[in-house]
Amino acid sequence: xxxxxxxxxxxxxxxxxxxxxxxxxxxxxxxxxxxxxxxxxxxxxxxxxxxxxxxxxxxxxxxxxxxxxxxxxxxxxxxxxxxxxxxxxxxxxxxxxxxxxxxxxxxxxxxxxxxxxxxxxxxxxxxxxxxxxxxxxxxxxxxxxxxxxxxxxxxxxxxxxxxxxxxxxxxxxxxxxxxxxxxxxxxxxxxxxxxxxxxxxxxxxxxxxxxxxxxxxxxxxxxxxxxxxxxxxxxxxxxxxxxx
Numbered sequence: 001x002x003x004x005x006x007x008x009x010x011x012x013x014x015x016x017x018x019x020x021x022x023x024x025x026x027x028x029x030x031x032x033x034x035x036x037x038x039x040x041x042x043x044x045x046x047x048x049x050x051x052x053x054x055x056x057x058x059x060x061x062x063x064x065x066x067x068x069x070x071x072x073x074x075x076x077x078x079x080x081x082x083x084x085x086x087x088x089x090x091x092x093x094x095x096x097x098x099x100x101x102x103x104x105x106x107x108x109x110x111x112x113x114x115x116x117x118x119x120x121x122x123x124x125x126x127x128x129x130x131x132x133x134x135x136x137x138x139x140x141x142x143x144x145x146x147x148x149x150x151x152x153x154x155x156x157x158x159x160x161x162x163x164x165x166x167x168x169x170x171x172x173x174x175x176x177x178x179x180x181x182x183x184x185x186x187x188x189x190x191x192x193x194x195x196x197x198x199x200x201x202x203x204x205x206x207x208x209x210x211x212x213x214x215x216x217x218x219x220x221x222x223x224x225x226x227x228x229x230x231x232x233x234x235x236x237x238x239x240x241x242x243x244x
Contacts, residue, residue: 006235008110009034010042012119012199013223015085017049018060026228026244027064031071039235041076043099044199044221045083045119050162052154053147054092065096072098081106083119083200084134088143107191111235116193120200120220123179123187129168178203184218185211197221197231204229204241 009030016024034041048064057065072078080099082089094101106117121134136142146154169177178201188196194216204222208215219239222229228244 006111007038008040008042008233009038010044010117010197010221010231010233011224011229012044012083012221013046013202014043015046015049015223015225016060016064018058021060023224024060024064026224028067030228030230030244031067031076035071035074035076038076040079041071042079042081042102042117042197044081044117044197045104045121046085046199047080047083048086048089050158051086051088052158053088053151054090054096056151056154065093068097068099081117081119084121087138088147105187105191107193110195110233111237113195113237114191114193115195115197115233116188116191118187118196118198120179120198123183123198124177124201125180125183126176126178177201179218181209188216195219199223206239206241 011030014023014027016027031041048061068078078097078099079102080089080094080097081102081104093099102117104118104122107114108117109115121130124130146157149157179198184196188194188211194211194214196216196218198218199221201220202223202225203220205220207218207220209218210216217239219231219241221231222241222243226243230242232240232242
């Protein structure tokens with residue numbers, strides 16, 4: 001992956017998991033290649049396949065934490081946004097890595113251009129079942145109670161949720177799992193932007209359309225199940241979805 005100065009990198013949906021060390025290797029290599037060559041790195045959710053608490057410090061997790069910490073201490077700004085898999089990441093992880101937290105629906109000034117950043121799951125408004133489950137799982141009280149459970153029990157609950165999620169993905173119609181243009185229009189109008197970057201759907205593409213009688217773009221980031229993928233946004237406005 002060719003990198004250079006005056007560029008910003010966006011990634012999402014790595015689904016890092018000890019069962020797939022090759023993806024972690026791709027990420028570590030990307031970070032090392034980025035140091036001193038890009039202005040910032042944005043991670044837009046589902047960085048991990050699952051996250052059941054900042055106290056789950058496996059060797060695998062500590063390897064990733066060390067990589068992030070080394071990068072931020074070297075001077076690379078790294079921004080992190082929750083996904084539907086890792087929304088339990090908390091302040092301890094951020095403090096340990098030096099990553100800066102971004103809430104979902106964050107507008108940044110990207111070389112003079114306002115750009116909306118999202119994970120993307122809330123744009124899938126036809127997937128009513130998922131959105132109901134999401135609302136329950138984002139309940140602060142339930143999250144606090146879950147994090148009080150022993151790690152061993154949390155792992156069992158995680159495995160059951162993971163199996164249920166896979167069943168839902170396999171049984172749901174393809175169009176239900178994608179975003180709706182109505183939701184895209186709504187959120188972009190809400191934040192007064194012409195550019196939106198998100199992940200979640202695993203359907204990388206650049207969608208061009210008209211919004212407020214002006215050209216607009218929705219850029220969808222790729223998952224990393226078949227190698228490293230990123231969006232490179234250059235200071236001059238050039239954009240490219242790349243893979244390695």
